[in-house]
Amino acid sequence: MIRYSTQQVNAKLFNTYSEENKNTVMIMEKDVDTGVWMPSSLTHYIYAYYSNLAINTQESVGYLICDFMNYILHQVELGEDRVFDNLKSEGLYGLNFLHGAKFLHYLSNEKPRKVKGTIVLGNNYKTVMRKQNELIYFYDFLRKKGITNEYMQVEFEVGEKYTMPGYKSGSKVTSKGKKVLINPFDDCGVDITYPSKDSKSIGARPKLADMRKSDWELLLEVAEEETPDIAFGVAMQFMGGLRAGEVVNQVLSSYKVDKKGDKILLDIQDRQGWLFKNRGIKTDKSQVKKPRKDQPVFDFNGQLFNLLEKHLNYLKDRPRNNTRALFVDLNGNAMAGEVYHTRFAFLKECFLQKLAERKPALAKDYKENYKWGSHIGRHIYTNYLIKTGLCNDATGKPSAQILANLRGDKSLNSAYEYIDRIAVLESIQSRLEELSRISIET
Template structure:
């Protein structure tokens, strides 16, 4: 195994391949060796593992990236141990000398130094097992790993796979003190309240109001994540023509359908690494309707886009400060600004300290919008399968999927009355921060949109 001044790295690339008579510019991930002095990267033959096991079958560069982000640290862990001249690693001259004990040592390191949860460790076990299996099948390893057959369930299918018989000591999760990941915008003190539908709308309107003033370039995108369940990669892939208002009304007042498609080749040719800008599930996405969504749609088209003086792409929906279609990384940074501004507003407002603690002591990024959308769908009566279809998750049988799309889309229309902010009287007696100025402005602002 080559040591010296080298480290294993993963790298996003593009290559051309023929598909159905067309030449397609295809993103992929490779593993390479980086010269730590010159920063030059040399492709490593082990990239074939990603290509053979994942690239040809997954259809998603994110899948390849997930695997690479486990295999690369493992290989660098081995490099570090070899450099330290530890007795268990002196025999390692290359990949052919790897044993299952080295994978066990890496996973123990992930427990002791990284505090990985058992769910993360199980994922690493699966990928490392496939890696060792690949090395054995390709006749690279000198010593056959000890595998055991385990049952793995994927949907309704149960199949047997070979997995290394790992012996490391797993994490005692009772000792972990990791912040909880938020999946909704409703604070914990209201979580069990029967009026949480209306409480949620209050908090949605507040954070979108802050977004409109502090990060107007993504405010409509955040609204689409909340009311349409879009992922950030799906938001930045949108074009202006992707928005379809229903019933001849402007700005989605009587319904908004978003044509979610992968438009990387149209919008992001300037990037090699597009792993964060993929569209997992192309679909026609129906949005739940709220006046603030309509308002932000109108504001985005008539105010935000008009400020882009020299757009590099005339049909993009979201732009960075240089006029390029906004990347997912830029969207993330803008959302982080929104989050920090919102936390600062809560901290600086009398009567909001408990809200500040609730939002600051939990983990959340823009993906919370998808969680909010899911909870709204479930709270207004969609079943789990219909909600999965609306979220753009991979569904089950094709006829069941078709039926669910029809019924779920119909139920969106029924749900609008349940989501109506006219029901605000239902939260009048709750301990909500109705006395502070911004909160009142949000309520008056929403009421004005209905007139």
Template sequence: MRGGSFIRDNNVLQIPLHNQIKFITKAVTSKIENDKKYALIAVKNQTTNVSIIHPISDFIIRNWKHSLFNTQKRQANNTVKFLNFLYSQNSTYTVNSLEDLTIEHGTEFLNFLTYKERKPKDTVRGFEKTLLNLYSFLYEKEIITTNVNERINIYAKDKDFPSPFKSAHFLNKKKKDTLHFIPEKYIFLFLELAYQLQPIIALGVYMQFFGGLRSGELVNLRVMDIKPIGPYGQNGLVADLQTRYLRNDLKSTCGNDFVKKPRIQLIYGYQDLLKTFYKQHMQNITVIKGDEPLFQNKKQQALTGSMYRYYFNNLKQQFLEYLRHSKNATDNLNALSLENALWSTHIGRGIFSNLLAEEAENIYDISFPRGDSNLESVLPYFSNTQRIKEKLEKRLDQLLTSH
């Protein structure tokens, strides 16, 4: 018997062929590995909402078991999209099992991404690399007879080497540029709109602008994980950043709710601004013991990263709408420019880095790696950042007076 019989006996398309079945990426937590999360591939019945892990998940585990969850999720998402493409086009391609896969199927999928979905070249190349690994995995399992191993090795070293999908086409159109910061004169306007229109994340926006926190870091904070400096944090906040998985009730396929670099991070206070944001936020959330999530939904549950981005993108649209209707011609032009660029929650980190550009190498210059230190013990060390704080305040003062 050829190897890989377990996968063969659970053929990719050996399921009822109707529109209610689809492949999904599913996050699974391993209790024996300290709640480590894995991105696996499952088959879901959309009528019953029941999903089961599919054996092709072994492809993800074999190749990316020790990679970050986000890396696993990206590869699983790419694979899922390919499998769903084959499933939806089954009447055309007649792919009834993994054994039926050919290079032509991969080529058709890549061209579908290019011409039907108008995916940029770099995105399609990413799918192509996933397919190369998938076909290699299936060949090693003796599921298919096409050997792409040698081509993968060469392809990894030489970007100009044609992949097995030689008839795949790619768009030359450039993607939108990713924006890393907005014009400085709009920093306070954006914060003001956050305070007025999106109070659920207003403090988070401030912490991103003046502490460089990622959205995934914000949604992993509990109330006890931040230490105010001065009344209501008037002089700053110190945040203990680490992945805590505050929403274990969700079997989410999202993998952005984690802390990339565990550390203790300073968020700068400016005049009474942080005090105002912090006070409003604490009045709006439920706090009993201190172990509650810092950013809560209406049910007092922790916001997920996707929900934080949802509120942020709403705020972004409100900000752009404000600029579009401004009587200032420069604001109108900037609205067009900002609309035509890619940006979301990462903009806060870019703004903070830009503000600190002349005073610190990077955000981590005003943070401390996590170890045995707690919030109280590291406070004295932040006195060394007073020079940076004074320079930052001076620059912000100039922004206020010049605009």
């Protein structure tokens, strides 16, 4: 019995000018009965569209392909649905749009998943749409490679919107006036019952989108006391919007201090080959999504330079195994992203205990009603830029382009979402204040 799975591998990749060792994702075919496995040719889909993107993105795509292939194999083995009978003799060459539509219906209504310890069925609407878009391009890839028959040609039209491979999953690509693939599952003879657009993951907690300044300042204070190894890194996330992978890729020579400008400038580059690869560890949480120079970390709380000085003094007292990394683990090696996330999880617990002494209701709210980790720093940084006007253009209004540049984003989508959300909140607050004034006057 064959089943598909993904696996991270460190491979030597070649291009026209050079070769490099790089962590990448491979799709494997495994004989469950014997334990024997071999690389699948379907891996070429990931290489074709995602080889230059983050390992997490590659894994997400790989999981979908494996899910789809395992679903098909399971249906063939069950022999209960005649739609899959042709695959017994034709293999993937007999794959058609009915099979994809059946899979999407399964994702929407039947696929089990665990939410807060409870097994529930189906994915939410946004997740199914993202996977459907990916599946369309996977079908197109199979046809172009001659793996499926000529009748499985995916058609084009002009002016729709789809998530294109090569972009972060879930991002929106406006393709008005351009050729895009038509959804071939809409009219293939299978009624797909999609989740409601308003549905949310059952039992799932929303992500925490912001903190009050006094709260994140307390978190930094706790970091200095409980996790001095990452305190400066947390400050860079809160006041520079860095991702965790960008923090651990910093070295002693990658920052410049600009005290007159109340900021530190960072050279953010992917230094995994230098810092981590020779140790044979997983680096999926140690990646840099967008290399860039002069990323500003602002002194929002008047303590940034003190935190830097304390961090450098901390490093002097630590053993170092021939590394120039700005952050080291307890063994003196360059700190990997996995370790950084573990340390932040410990910091989070310490912070919530401290906050509970002062604001027990708020601490309970942060703990029980929201999901958050080190990425909260990036949210705080973004919101602070908008609220304080640091990303305003000449007209005095928030600029998506300026905000995206300050965040180190590849596209403007996230910036627009933040600006729209802040605008709505400010509008509501303004209206409440107006209503309060009217009620007092009357």
